[in-house]
Amino acid sequence: MSGRLAIPSSAILQPSAQQRAGRVALILLALLFLAAFLVLPVVAVFTQALSQGWVMYRDSVRQEDVLSALRLTGLVACIAVPLNVVFGIAASWAITRFEFHGKSLLITLIDIPLAVSPVVAGMMYVEVFGFHGWLGPWLSERNLHVIFAVPGIVLATIFVTFPFVARELIPFMQAQESDEEVAAVVLGANGWNVFWRVTLPNIKWALLYGTILAASRSIGEFGAVSVVSGHIRGQTTTLPLEVEMLYNEYSFTAAFAAASLLTLAAIVTLVLKKAIEVTSGVHQHIEEEKS
Amino acid sequence: MSIQVENISKQYGSFTALANVSLTIGNGELVALLGPSGSGKTTLLRIIAGLESPDDGSVLLHGEESTQHQASKRGIGFVFQHYALFRHMTIFENISFGLRVQSRQLRPSRQIIRNRVQELLHLVQLESYARMYPEQLSGGQRQRVALARALAVKPRVLLLDEPFSALDAKVRKELRDWLRRIHDELHVTTVLVTHDQEEALEVADRVAILNQGRLEQIGTPQSIYDNPASPFVYNFLGNVNLFHGRLLAALSPEEHKDSTENSAIGFVRPHELELSRNLPSDWKAVVAKVIRIHAAGPQIRLELSIAGNGKSVTAEMGRTQFDELALVLGDEIFVRPQSIRLFDDVNSKALLLDQGAGI
Numbered sequence: 116m117s118g119r120l121a122i123p124s125s126a127i128l129q130p131s132a133q134q135r136a137g138r139v140a141l142i143l144l145a146l147l148f149l150a151a152f153l154v155l156p157v158v159a160v161f162t163q164a165l166s167q168g169w170v171m172y173r174d175s176v177r178q179e180d181v182l183s184a185l186r187l188t189g190l191v192a193c194i195a196v197p198l199n200v201v202f203g204i205a206a207s208w209a210i211t212r213f214e215f216h217g218k219s220l221l222i223t224l225i226d227i228p229l230a231v232s233p234v235v236a237g238m239m240y241v242e243v244f245g246f247h248g249w250l251g252p253w254l255s256e257r258n259l260h261v262i263f264a265v266p267g268i269v270l271a272t273i274f275v276t277f278p279f280v281a282r283e284l285i286p287f288m289q290a291q292e293s294d295e296e297v298a299a300v301v302l303g304a305n306g307w308n309v310f311w312r313v314t315l316p317n318i319k320w321a322l323l324y325g326t327i328l329a330a331s332r333s334i335g336e337f338g339a340v341s342v343v344s345g346h347i348r349g350q351t352t353t354l355p356l357e358v359e360m361l362y363n364e365y366s367f368t369a370a371f372a373a374a375s376l377l378t379l380a381a382i383v384t385l386v387l388k389k390a391i392e393v394t395s396g397v398h399q400h401i402e403e404e405k406s
Numbered sequence: 407m408s409i410q411v412e413n414i415s416k417q418y419g420s421f422t423a424l425a426n427v428s429l430t431i432g433n434g435e436l437v438a439l440l441g442p443s444g445s446g447k448t449t450l451l452r453i454i455a456g457l458e459s460p461d462d463g464s465v466l467l468h469g470e471e472s473t474q475h476q477a478s479k480r481g482i483g484f485v486f487q488h489y490a491l492f493r494h495m496t497i498f499e500n501i502s503f504g505l506r507v508q509s510r511q512l513r514p515s516r517q518i519i520r521n522r523v524q525e526l527l528h529l530v531q532l533e534s535y536a537r538m539y540p541e542q543l544s545g546g547q548r549q550r551v552a553l554a555r556a557l558a559v560k561p562r563v564l565l566l567d568e569p570f571s572a573l574d575a576k577v578r579k580e581l582r583d584w585l586r587r588i589h590d591e592l593h594v595t596t597v598l599v600t601h602d603q604e605e606a607l608e609v610a611d612r613v614a615i616l617n618q619g620r621l622e623q624i625g626t627p628q629s630i631y632d633n634p635a636s637p638f639v640y641n642f643l644g645n646v647n648l649f650h651g652r653l654l655a656a657l658s659p660e661e662h663k664d665s666t667e668n669s670a671i672g673f674v675r676p677h678e679l680e681l682s683r684n685l686p687s688d689w690k691a692v693v694a695k696v697i698r699i700h701a702a703g704p705q706i707r708l709e710l711s712i713a714g715n716g717k718s719v720t721a722e723m724g725r726t727q728f729d730e731l732a733l734v735l736g737d738e739i740f741v742r743p744q745s746i747r748l749f750d751d752v753n754s755k756a757l758l759l760d761q762g763a764g765i
Contacts, residue, residue: 302504
């Protein structure tokens with residue numbers, strides 16, 4: 116629905132000089148704040164990373180440990196993100212298309228990872244899967260390692276990225292009427308056809324948006340992963356952990372070089388996010404539906 | 407294909423959407439389900455479609471018990487109020503959807519699908535729009551596409567849920583006539599849900615009037631307009647003047663023995679009020695003052711205030727008669743009903759009156 120009101124520009128009151136001054140002051144304040152807390156730090160990361168010259172930067176990034184951390188981070192994202200895409204679609208479909216008992220509980224549960232500190236999340240997994248945890252003895256009997264191993268890192272990452280896809284899709288699918296899906300069903304389409312031919316094309320941009328947010332978070336996650344990782348260099352160290360370890364070892368240039376990779380990933384995420392917003396109007400669409 | 411709805415009830419929490427509704431729709435008939443919002447008409451349509459399941463009762467399609475059958479297996483075409491076209495598909499893809507999703511054994515060949523879509527595009531007069539997307543079409547065109555899409559799978563029943571209510575008045579009227587022509591051509595059993603009484607009376611073979619989950623009356627447009635079964639139907643179909651009064655002995659006594667002491671409501675349609683400059687010879691008339699004249703259109707509508715109680719009533723007449731009376735605002739005139747229909751004020755039972763009596 117196009118709920119926008121067309122207000123003739125003449126109808127908007129012209130601001131007085133005082134109001135104009137106030138507006139300028141507010142904008143300046145916001146810009147100063149952004150510069151001090153967001154732009155400067157990003158610049159600092161790259162300055163530090165390149166302080167010993169480009170060659171040093173390249174060598175720092177190409178260290179075996181850093182590369183291994185990069186690979187592990189990629190692997191974890193490649194497992195956690197698709198799983199959360201599947202879960203996110205299933206949960207949003209259930210929540211927006213069906214009525215059932217415990218629906219509001221499910222919505223609340225999806226939000227838990229956003230409310231819980233990641234460190235606590237990591238500790239919960241240690242408590243469940245750790246050597247002295249509930250399932251620890253059972254797992255170690257079968258020689259399965261979860262904590263201080265890659266599976267634990269994957270689990271912790273899944274936990275913290277849990278809400279992103281679902282939270283992006285739920286308002287979007289709520290705003291869209293399910294009539295198209297009902298129409299497809301009446302025309303004889305089975306569930307598979309309805310999903311692939313009708314639902315997915317309609318939610319693809321919101322889905323991509325949520326996926327990018329989840330991927331970005333899974334790459335950058337520190338707290339939960341830190342607890343379950345065990346910090347074994349070259350084996351259970353993800354990129355953010357590697358940055359911390361290098362930093363604690365006073366290898367500042369190497370630490371910042373690795374950090375610059377994470378920063379680049381974040382910048383790429385932002386650009387992609389913006390690009391999706393522009394090409395698809397995902398968020399604009401949701402806001403219009405709400406108004 | 408005939409549709410039989412038997413004793414259908416549906417409850418949403420404490421809200422009764424349908425209470426023991428039964429009706430039969432004949433093969434090739436066009437029936438309108440008419441009622442105000444919340445009357446249960448859409449729920450009934452969705453139950454016939456298999457999109458909702460009734461708490462009680464059954465739906466028989468062509469004499470076959472179908473209450474448990476899935477919507478996709480009922481052989482129905484459904485048209486939604488807001489079109490529900492697949493927005494990322496072209497018009498061609500939209501119309502062919504129902505054919506393309508059929509299982510491999512049943513799916514027609516590409517050539518047959520193409521021919522069928524062309525045929526339907528021709529039927530809905532949108533031949534040149536096949537490659538366009540729904541958002542490039544106007545509301546009326548979109549609804550025609552939606553109808554073509556529903557017809558593509560050769561449904562045995564066509565169900566339309568307020569199909570024209572999102573369109574503006576002129577397009578609505580055009581599409582209404584067009585729907586009737588298509589129905590006369592294809593003879594698909596059709597159920598049309600609407601809250602627009604004019605639309606229902608104009609398009610349908612028979613009209614079923616629903617109110618608060620109950621079927622009030624079903625019949626041909628003329629029969630329900632001329633003989634409304636209840637005060638609700640009277641009120642719902644067009645303008646009406648309402649009079650409260652006590653019943654005197656003017657009734658056929660046997661039938662209404664129990665109600666003669668009750669107060670009654672009388673209904674008179676605006677065109678049934680006879681206006682004259684002179685007191686009728688039988689003295690059965692009241693004096694009223696003209697307080698407003700709506701003279702735009704072929705029918706002149708007058709608002710009158712009855713002398714004595716100040717109650718306002720509406721009268722309608724043709725232009726010729728209006729010119730003859732030469733009425734102006736503030737004129738006083740004699741008014742009497744040519745016919746009046748009475749209902750018991752307490753139990754809404756229709757009361758028979760021998761002839762037009764005084765109010």
